[in-house]
Amino acid sequence: MPSDFTAVFSALKPIMARHAARLQVKTDTPAEYTLVSREPSPFPQHKGQPMWFGSVRLGKAYVSYHLMPLYMSPELTGNISPELKKRMQGKTCFNFKTPPPAGVAAELKRLTDSGLKEWEGRKWV
Numbered sequence: 001m002p003s004d005f006t007a008v009f010s011a012l013k014p015i016m017a018r019h020a021a022r023l024q025v026k027t028d029t030p031a032e033y034t035l036v037s038r039e040p041s042p043f044p045q046h047k048g049q050p051m052w053f054g055s056v057r058l059g060k061a062y063v064s065y066h067l068m069p070l071y072m073s074p075e076l077t078g079n080i081s082p083e084l085k086k087r088m089q090g091k092t093c094f095n096f097k098t099p100p101p102a103g104v105a106a107e108l109k110r111l112t113d114s115g116l117k118e119w120e121g122r123k124w125v
Contacts, residue, residue, distance in 0.1 A: 004098065005058050005059075005062070005063050005097075006030075007057070007099055008058075008062075008063040008096050008098060008099050009030075009056060009063050010099075011033070011076045011099040011100060011105065012056045012063060012065050012096065012099075012100070012105075013033045013056050015039060015056075015065075015105065015108055015109050015112055016033055016035060016054050016055070016056050016065070016112060017033060017034060018109070018112075018113075019112065019116050020035060021070045022036060022116060022120075022125060023035040023036060023038060023053050023116075023125060024036050024037065024038045026050075026051060026052075027055070028105075029088055029100070030046070030058070030065075031057065031058040032056070032058070033054070033055065033056045033057075034054070034055040034056075035052035035053045035054055035055070036051060036052050036053055037050040037051040037119075037124060037125045038050065038125065046049065050086060051068070051119075051124060051125075052068055053067075053068055053069070053116070053119070054067045054068055054069075054112065054115075055065050055114075055125070058122055061095075061097075062096055062097050063095070063096045063097075064089075064093050064094065064095050064096075065093065065094045065095075065096065065108065066092050066093050067093075067112060067115055068092055068115075069114075069115025069116070069118055069119055070091055070111075070115065071091045071092045072119075073115065073118045073119075074091075076111060076115055076118065077091075080107070080111070080113040081103075081104075082109055083101075083103070083104055083107075084104050084107050084108065086112075087104075093104070094108065113115045
């Protein structure tokens, strides 16, 4: 894995980690940072386990930023900029090979904040 991916991970992790007080840290390693809900999921398919909110993962080809509220609240994706959208893979994942520019990082922060706010409104966290 390229050494600069560590810098990418270091740039993305704080965006997710800002919400650790409201959520629960499931994994915190040099290659993965994952947050889940503190309470069990209200959905039976989760079998009483917490809901997975998001994760930052350092991989071989890129660093991924996963944000589950995008899947469960698709209205959040309506205003994603073309610059961030081109990094999107699937419905909930953004891939980065370099640290995000300031504007993209700010947008990812707003999107993550909105996702948590949406989940709080639905009483999922």
